[in-house]
Amino acid sequence: MRIIAIQLQHLHEIDARKQIEQLKPFVSLEKRAAAERFRFLIDARRTLLGEVLIRQLIHEMYGVPIDQIVFETEGNGKPVVQQIPSFHFNLSHSGDWVVCAVDDAPVGIDIEEIKPIDLAIAKRFFSADEYQDLLSQPAQRQEAYFFHLWSMKESFIKLTGKGLSYGLSSFTARLSADGQASLTLPDHEAPCYVQTYSLDPAYQMATCTRKPITTKNIEIITCGEILSRLS
Numbered sequence: 001m002r003i004i005a006i007q008l009q010h011l012h013e014i015d016a017r018k019q020i021e022q023l024k025p026f027v028s029l030e031k032r033a034a035a036e037r038f039r040f041l042i043d044a045r046r047t048l049l050g051e052v053l054i055r056q057l058i059h060e061m062y063g064v065p066i067d068q069i070v071f072e073t074e075g076n077g078k079p080v081v082q083q084i085p086s087f088h089f090n091l092s093h094s095g096d097w098v099v100c101a102v103d104d105a106p107v108g109i110d111i112e113e114i115k116p117i118d119l120a121i122a123k124r125f126f127s128a129d130e131y132q133d134l135l136s137q138p139a140q141r142q143e144a145y146f147f148h149l150w151s152m153k154e155s156f157i158k159l160t161g162k163g164l165s166y167g168l169s170s171f172t173a174r175l176s177a178d179g180q181a182s183l184t185l186p187d188h189e190a191p192c193y194v195q196t197y198s199l200d201p202a203y204q205m206a207t208c209t210r211k212p213i214t215t216k217n218i219e220i221i222t223c224g225e226i227l228s229r230l231s
Contacts, residue, residue, distance in 0.1 A: 001103040001209060004057070004219045005199060006049055006226065008042070008096045016041040022227055023048040026055060026066055046093040049226060053100055054089055056229055061102075062087070078161030090158050094203065099218075101207050108159030111205040112147040122146055126153075127172040129184075147204040149173050152181055152194050155208035159192065181206065 011019065020041065024032050031051050035044040055066045062084055070082040081087050089102045095113035119142060122134050130149055137145045152173035157166055172184040173194065181194045195214045197205040207214060 001101060001107060001207070001211075001213075001215050002057075002219065003109070003197070003207065003215060003217070004053060004100045004102075004221065006053060006098040006100075006221055006223060008045065008049075008098070009223060010096075013041065016045060019223065019227070020044050020048060022230070023052050026230060027051045028071065045223075046098050049223060050091040050093060050098050050100065052226055052230070053098070054091070054102075056226070057089075057100070057102055058084065058087065074161060092154075092158070092205075097200065097203060099199070099205060103209060103211075105210050106159050106161075108155040108157065108208040109205070110151045110154035110158060111199070111203055112151045112154070113203050114144050114147050117143055117146055119146065122149075125168040127169045129172050129174070133174065144204065145175070148175055148196060148206075151204045151206040152183070152196065152208070155194060155206040156183055156185075156192055159208045159210070183208070 020035065027048055031047065035047050038044040055069050058064055058069050058081060059066050064083055071079045072082050073079055086104050087102065088104065088106050089100060090107050090109045091098065091100050092110045093099065094111045097111055099109055099111045101107045101109040119134065122131050126134065126149065134142060134145055134149065153168055156171065160166060170186055174182050175196070181196045183192050183194050185192060190210060192208050192210060193212050193214060194206055194208045197218060199205050199218060
């Protein structure tokens with residue numbers, strides 16, 4: 001598995017629009033249209049950078065020209081690459097980061113910016129064990145721990161491609177005292193392996209795979225590097 005993270009620079013509106021226009025020619029018409037519907041420029045930038053990154057990785061790994069890569073959607077709504085069924089990927093973005101995980105088997109990744117949160121959300125969406133684990137944390141750590149759990153759970157949901165309709169309270173994410181992450185899943189689910197990462201003190205990130213072998217390495221690149229590869 002490879003994990004790549006793009007750190008977004010803070011741009012003035014003119015520069016942000018320029019970057020968006022530079023990225024548009026390298027994505028599908030559908031993705032361009034989606035980017036144009038966003039209210040905030042940062043959302044358009046993150047969406048376009050994510051797709052361009054995936055296209056560059058496929059070109060790098062398989063030699064397929066960027067403009068000939070075709071994405072399809074599985075029955076569960078998860079995107080796949082038409083020409084390379086063994087190539088699995090997942091994207092996530094939050095705040096200043098766009099992150100991507102690629103593997104030869106299904107994979108999920110999620111990144112969450114740590115923000116003030118009403119912990120009543122946890123009582124509604126988390127399992128009973130997760131909620132108790134959260135309440136047992138010191139008050140000053142509860143927000144960060146909430147997003148630890150949320151990123152682990154989201155990474156599993158994104159692995160399955162089933163979306164939030166899966167039921168967030170139907171499985172349990174745990175983080176042991178020594179930082180080991182684990183999932184307790186319903187009996188019908190195949191085993192999954194979750195890993196947390198310290199990409200940025202203001203964020204929590206996790207990946208989920210069907211294989212016990214993950215990676216602790218994160219390749220960090222800039223928007224400028226993405227754009228330079230397009231010239």
